[in-house]
Amino acid sequence: MSFQVDIIKAGSAREIKEKILPVLDGHKGIFPQSRTARILIKPNLNANMNALTGNTTDLRLLAAVIEYLKNKGYDNISIGEGTNSGYYRSNISVIARLKVDALARYYGVKVVDLNYSEPVYIDFEDGIKAGVAREVVEAEFLINMPKLKTHFEAGMSVCLKNLMGCLVGQQNKKKTHQSLAANILNINKRIKPHIHIVDALLSMEGLGPTRGIPINTGTVIIGKDPYLIDLLCARLASFDYRKVRTLVEAEKRGIINNDYKKFTDGFKLEKKYHFKPPEAGPLATFIHSPKRQKYFLAVRNTKFFTYMASTKWFGHLLFLSGLRQDNFIKEEMKFEGLNFNMSRCIGGCTRCRDYCPVELDLPKKFDDKKCIECLYCFLVCPSVAIEFRGSLGFMAEQMRQYDEITRKVV
Numbered sequence: 446m447s448f449q450v451d452i453i454k455a456g457s458a459r460e461i462k463e464k465i466l467p468v469l470d471g472h473k474g475i476f477p478q479s480r481t482a483r484i485l486i487k488p489n490l491n492a493n494m495n496a497l498t499g500n501t502t503d504l505r506l507l508a509a510v511i512e513y514l515k516n517k518g519y520d521n522i523s524i525g526e527g528t529n530s531g532y533y534r535s536n537i538s539v540i541a542r543l544k545v546d547a548l549a550r551y552y553g554v555k556v557v558d559l560n561y562s563e564p565v566y567i568d569f570e571d572g573i574k575a576g577v578a579r580e581v582v583e584a585e586f587l588i589n590m591p592k593l594k595t596h597f598e599a600g601m602s603v604c605l606k607n608l609m610g611c612l613v614g615q616q617n618k619k620k621t622h623q624s625l626a627a628n629i630l631n632i633n634k635r636i637k638p639h640i641h642i643v644d645a646l647l648s649m650e651g652l653g654p655t656r657g658i659p660i661n662t663g664t665v666i667i668g669k670d671p672y673l674i675d676l677l678c679a680r681l682a683s684f685d686y687r688k689v690r691t692l693v694e695a696e697k698r699g700i701i702n703n704d705y706k707k708f709t710d711g712f713k714l715e716k717k718y719h720f721k722p723p724e725a726g727p728l729a730t731f732i733h734s735p736k737r738q739k740y741f742l743a744v745r746n747t748k749f750f751t752y753m754a755s756t757k758w759f760g761h762l763l764f765l766s767g768l769r770q771d772n773f774i775k776e777e778m779k780f781e782g783l784n785f786n787m788s789r790c791i792g793g794c795t796r797c798r799d800y801c802p803v804e805l806d807l808p809k810k811f812d813d814k815k816c817i818e819c820l821y822c823f824l825v826c827p828s829v830a831i832e833f834r835g836s837l838g839f840m841a842e843q844m845r846q847y848d849e850i851t852r853k854v855v
Contacts, residue, residue: 448668448670448673448704448705448708449668449669450666450667450668450670450673450674450677450712451468451471451666451667451668452664452665452666452667452714452715453465453468453664453665453667454663454664454715455646455663455664455665456646456663456799457795457798457799457800458505458508458509458799458800458801458802458804459799459804461505461506461509461646461665462508462509462512462513464665465506465509465510465513465642465665465667466513468667469510469513469667472640472667472669475639475640475669476517476586476639477519477585477586479585480517480518480519480520481519481520481521482519482521482585482586483521483523483583483584483585483586484514484519484521484522484523484584484585484586484587484588485523485524485525485580485581485584485586485587485588486507486510486511486522486523486524486525486588486590487525487526487581487587487588487589487590487607487608487610487611487638488501488502488507488524488526488545488590488591489501489502489526489590489591489592489602489607489610489644490502490526490528490539490540490543490545490610491528491529491539491592491610491654491655492528492529492532492539492654492655493532493537493539493542493543493839493843494655494843494846494847495543495819495820495821495824495843496592496644496646496647496821497647497659497800497821497824497825497847497851497855498647498649498659498843498846498847498851499592499594499647499648499649499650499653499657499658499659499660500592500594500649500653500654500655500657501543501592502590502591502592502644503592503644503646503647503802504543504544504545504548504802504817504819504821505646505800505801505802505821506590506642506644506646506665507524507545507548507590507802508548508552508802508803510588510590510642511548511552511554512552515552515553515554522552522554522555523554523555523556523557523580524545524549524554524555524556524557525556525557525558525559525562525578525580525581525611526539526540526545526558526559526610527558527559527560527562527578527610527611527612527613527614527618528540528558528560528610530614530615530618530619531773532773533560533614533615534615535773535775537773537775537839538558540556540558542777542778542839543819544817544818544819547817547818547819548802548803548817548819551803551815551817557578557580559578559580559581559610559611559612559613560613560614560615561613561614562578562579562580562581562613563578563579563613564576564577564578564579564613564617565577565578565579565582567631567632567635568631568635569620569621569623569624569628569631570623570624570627570628570631571623571624573620573623575612575617575620575621575628575632576612576613576614576617577611577612577613577617577632577635577636578611578612578613581611581636582635582636586639587636587637587638587639588638588639588640588641588642589604589607589608589638589640589641589642589671590607590641590642590643590644591603591604591606591607591641591643591644592607592643592644592645592648592649593643593644593645593648593649593662593664593666593678593681593682594648594649594650594653594654594657595649595650595651595652595653595654595657595682595684595720595721595722595723596653596654596723597652597653597654597723597724598622598625598690599625599626599629599689599690599691600684600688600689600690600691600692600723601675601678601679601682601684601688601689602653602654603643603671603674603675603678604638604641604643604671604674604675605629605630605633605671605672605675605691605692605695606629606691608629608632608633608636608638609621609629609632611632611636612632625690626690626691626693626694627694629691629694630691630694630695630698630700633671638671639669640667640668640669641666641667641668641669641670641671641674642665642666642667643664643665643666643667643674643678644665645662645663645664645665645666645678645681646661646662646663646664646665647659647660647661647662647854647855648660648662648664648682648718648720650682650718650720650721651720651721651722651723651724652723652724653723656846657721657723658721658850659847659850659851659854660718660720660854661854661855662681662718664681666678666681672692672695672700672701672705673705673708673709675689675691675692676692676701676705676706676709677709677712679692680709680710680712680714680717681714681717681718682717682718682719682720683717683718683719683720684720684722688722772842774838774839774841774842775839776836776838776839777838777839778835778836778837778838778839778840779835779836779838780818780820780833780834780835781834781835782811782834782835783811783816783822783823783831783832783833783834784811784831784832784834785808785811785830785831785832786829786830786831786832787830788830789828789829789830790808790828790830791827791828791830794826794827794828796822796825796826796827796855797822797825797826797831798822799825800821800822800825800855801821801822802817802819802821803815803816803817807822808822808830808831811831820833820840824848824851824852825851825852825855826852827852827853829852
């Protein structure tokens with residue numbers, strides 16, 4: 446059995462773009478011949494917490510892939526994602542909040558929220574049918590771009606779990622949880638990306654996917670086999686693959702065999718990390734146990750619970766209890782610009798420029814019309830020399846949880 450996985454180490458936006466080019470060229474034979482082929486990029490946009498928290502796909506990596514495709518002459522490129530059910534239910538656009546739509550406009554590519562797509566039905570466990578987005582099924586070239594992070598239900602979320610975002614709306618996503626690992630593999634049985642590009646630049650350890658801790662792993666992993674990549678990611682994180690429910694299920698089905706384990710065990714890693722496990726509070730751990738989760742789901746899927754969960758006070762109670770990881774804040778951010786306080790700037794620091802997805806010449810040009818308002822520069826400045834003008838809105842919650850740690854980790 447022949448396996449291929451490429452790993453690059455990178456930090457700045459420029460370095461990511463330079464290093465990813467020869468690796469993707471090495472996979473040249475898999476790219477479509479027609480320059481008008483329908484190409485769909487599927488990132489991980491789980492929540493409105495941006496990539497610097499370790500939660501979502503880094504805009505710098507997304508920009509690097511788009512630039513690669515555009516430079517090769519492809520002109521029918523879309524970014525597609527069906528974001529977290531709670532945000533969908535609350536009518537919050539994660540795509541807009543993460544500025545993925547602004548990045549798409551910058552490069553002249555399309556964006557589609559797969560939650561509103563026409564469903565194509567696939568088989569789930571126990572005779573259940575679930576709808577995946579037609580755009581995914583009909584894509585002539587599909588690129589999966591997950592984030593490497595721990596996950597309190599699945600153990601770890603990488604290539605395999607990222608395809609849950611291909612499901613249409615809450616009504617289809619909630620079907621997955623009735624047999625989580627098995628149904629994730631059922632999605633992967635029907636949806637087969639041509640290439641997987643894992644964002645492990647800033648990963649997440651601990652209580653992922655939304656309340657964990659960012660860890661600077663400075664890595665991008667590229668390959669064609671999602672089972673192999675997920676297994677290798679577990680090793681990179683020093684994470685027992687037997688605690689990753691999708692990999693256990695894959696081994697049970699005979700997909701992962703000794704050849705897979707022999708390859709990953711022998712793969713030379715420049716550095717291994719030691720991710721903290723996704724340990725939830727006692728209440729969430731009790732309820733989300735595989736033995737009891739079906740009873741919780743039966744209650745959660747009732748109309749009464751759905752209504753209660755949509756109220757502000759009960760939703761906040763779920764968040765405080767740990768039963769809900771996300772805090773669905775309705776207030777949008779109002780961006781009026783950024784100021785640069787020269788007196789605070791650390792001479793020689795290039796973080797603001799390194800983290801800008803569109804590579805603006807920071808800190809010189811804060812008023813550049815090319816700014817996509819992602820706030821990466823503002824969030825990574827170690828001396829708080831970059832000042833935000835406007836109203837933070839939902840972003841205030843990310844600042845509350847992650848501001849201090851983000852400035853240190855990056």
